[in-house]
Amino acid sequence: MVADIISLSSNWFVSLLSASTCLLWSPCNANQVPDIQQPLYHLRMPTLSNSMQHSLQFTAEHGIGAILVLEYFYFLVQDKDARNDLQAALDLSVAEYQTSGTRESVCKHINEAFQAHGENVDILCPILLQVAKEKQMSRTMNRKG
Secondary structure, three states, X not given: OHHHHOOOOOOHHHHHHXXXXXXXXXXXXXXXXXXXXXXXXXXXXXXXXOOOOOOHHHXXXXXXXXXXHHHHHHHXXXXXXXXXXXXXXXXHHHHHHHHXXXXXXXXXXXXXHHHHHOOOHHHHHHHHHHHHHHOOOHHHHHHHO
């Protein structure tokens, strides 16, 4: 069932966000996530945007960053040892996002899209979706072994 939640179709990030929200911030039915028996608690995630002021660009940078971090986090917690400390697994996911060059690349592509198209959401949405698809950190996890 969990494999069904994470799909790499054109709407993979919506499915991932729903799964991550269930996993991290709301009580889940044991049938939804059978192997994770964690009590509900809050996890901390830093701001993932390079923008200094709150704007649509800030929201896009942080939102796509959060989706990519949570996707990586999802695969990390498949290891039973990682489930013992979800905050440590999330911190590791954030650190990988920030130090691997992914954050800089994502923010660069988003900045270029905003420079070229302003805040035209109709044009930006497909571009932002493509950025998220191309920068999936789970792909680098597969290469690392």
